Amino acid sequence: MTVPDAPGLRRAGVVLCAVEHAGVPSVILIRRAYQGRNAGQWGLPGGRLEAGETPEAAALRELREEIGLAAGPADVLGRLDDFPATSGFVITPIVVALEHPGVPLPSPDEVHSVHHVSLRTLADDDTPRWVPQAAGRSLLQMRLGPGWSVHAPTGAMLWQFREVVLLGRPDARVADFVQPDWTRQ
Incomplete structure (x- = not known):
């Protein structure tokens, strides 16, 4: 699902990056x-x-800037639904798979x-x-672990990835998911 442009709407792109970590297929999250x-x-x-950037280009640029991983258009597997966040951003999740990602190098100003x-x-089932x-x-x-809960918008994108990609449920939608009050920044 794509959210149409509207006055005042701001757009962002994020990467749901699949990698092998310590021999285990994983996705990358940041704090x-x-x-x-x-x-x-x-x-x-x-x-x-x-200005002039697509969600895919922005997401790949931010992946490199924030954690030092390089991905190109050939690494993009697809995209999930746009997520209209209460912050005023519409976030487009781009699914990327990196076979040899290297070691993440987080930018200390951002990550x-x-x-x-x-x-x-x-x-x-318990996630x-x-x-x-x-x-x-x-x-x-x-x-995601003891004392580790992730809410929408990020949690919604992880849930849709889980449902569509991992469990084969292509009709899973997230645009109306409740978001905690603190996400309104």
Whole structure:
């Protein structure tokens, strides 16, 4: 699903980067630096589109700038649904597979740490948890480890990757997922 352009809408591209880490198929998550926008939050490498940039180009540029991994158009497997974040950004997740990614080199101004989440963990039945909210809605928590829960927007993108790519459920949609209040920055 693509969100159409509208006045005031800002766009960003992020990379859902599949790699082999210590012999295990995984995706890369980052913990944002503890200063600036989205301080300390879990995320995918990515950021806002520059003038004339496509979501794919922005996502690949940000992957290189934020964690030092180089990917080109041939590494792109596809894209997931645009996610309309409460921050005013529409985020386009680009799925990339890197056969020989090298060692991530996080930019200290933007990234506190780089983490790998196994595809097995993402596919596990116990990973998504739905927490009841007001008006009969539920908040998704992707429980990736002890004390490690990731919410929308990043959690929604991980959930859609899980559903579509890992579990073969192509009709999984995320645009209406509840987001925690602190994501409105």
